Amino acid sequence: MATDSWALAVDEQEAAAESLSNLHLKDEKIKPDANGAVVKTNANTENTDEEEKEDRAAQSLLNKLIRSNLVDNTNQVEVLQRDPNSPLYSVKSFEELRLKPQLLQGVYAMGFNRPSKIQENALPLMLAEPPQNLIAQSQSGTGKTAAFVLAMLSQVEPANKYPQCLCLSPTYELALQTGKVIEQMGRFYPELKLAYAVRGNKLERGQKISEQIVIGTPGTVLDWCSKLKFIDPKKIKVFVLDEADVMIATQGHQDQSIRIQRMLPRNCQMLLFSATFEDSVWKFAQKVVPDPNIIKLKREEETLDTIKQYYVLCNNRDEKFQALCNLYGAITIAQAMIFCHTRKTASWLAAELSKEGHQVALLSGEMVVEQRAAVIERFREGKEKVLVTTNVCARGIDVEQVSVVINFDLPVDKDGNPDNETYLHRIGRTGRFGKRGLAVNMVDSKHSMNILNRIQEHFNKKIERLDTDDLDEIEKIAN
């Protein structure tokens, strides 16, 4: 692809991303703070040399935007009941839950045939009489949101025009995603309305909210419940705290959430969800959810067993690029993901590759999340064959057809030590669904050789050297 067509392709990417990001600006009163960022392909901005910072809320939003299905998980669910003597219920169908007909209709209209692994145990607990409190942890995409939306909808009385369910999300964008699920699942309740308690959504003083479900960020919800009195917290029947792990990563959210929880009536059902369960999340969960039942679903393990790993010795960035070109010249690569340490290297590499005629997508932290989602979507559809990215953007991306992962730069943490978890995440994407994957690491200094050695030791797996000047050798590795 020539430089012009590279620019054209970028324009196309931006247009696709823009149309996506416009989608969510339904409510004129709300201005999301992530607005206005642009895709810059030359990336000559000041901080492009810096390693990108991880933003858990953005990551979580990206995961939601690009996911269209349940994430498979064959691990056993661990359930700790508040009353160990009561029988443990698990359901294999939505009918068994005796939902209101409109709600069952909503569930089926979403295309759900049967409860997901975590839902099998969580739903009977949440819908029990009297309703029980729950702390639930399972990885992103396993059906937590759908579960608590169902719990809220099964308790709400649409005829009562005041807030009865309250859901806290870490950011406006995440609140909006949950709101969409409520709208979809609750579509057969014509009277049901939803309010967003997020900064920028200004109401008249003295007003009371008539919407039955309120979803928002902790600061604004706290204001609406206490200072502004838009919501009467004493009438709340179901309280959900979503993405607890992301929530506590934001200063102030933890205290605000606890203050909100203290205003709720004793018999209000309290539910807390998290994708991870570090000590800090657990401590927070116990403060927010009294007498909880606890459900945990372990992550599916990623392994390096089905992946062939190699490294290439180079002296500098240009040699790394040459090695990459040699690889492309010798083997057929359906789709590849290439990881760089900084935005600057990523955009340089994307431009160089496109000059060589490759169809390249660039994923970079300066794009707003919707733009990133659009880029990933195009790559999934095969519109581009190479995805060049920095690490933080690419966490959790599942692209089935990716057969090759290139670490143009090895993953290191902020102290310059090997980041083994990230290495596993990156490489683990390739050898999936019974396929064999190929991972190639570019090593350009003593320091990066040392990093590579430590990665090998950590996983106790040998990474073979590959000479990319030797075409026969390259061909061999592809077989």
Ligand SMILES: Nc1ncnc2c1ncn2[C@@H]1O[C@H](COP(=O)(O)OP(=O)(O)OP(=O)(O)O)[C@@H](O)[C@H]1O
């Ligand atoms: N029982 C089900 N059957 C089929 N699909 C489902 C079911 N439950 C949820 N899904 C779908 O699976 C995807 C993931 O579900 P959901 O968003 O509820 O997961 P999650 O655990 O809340 O993820 P996150 O932590 O990222 O919010 C969604 O596209 C959702 O529509």
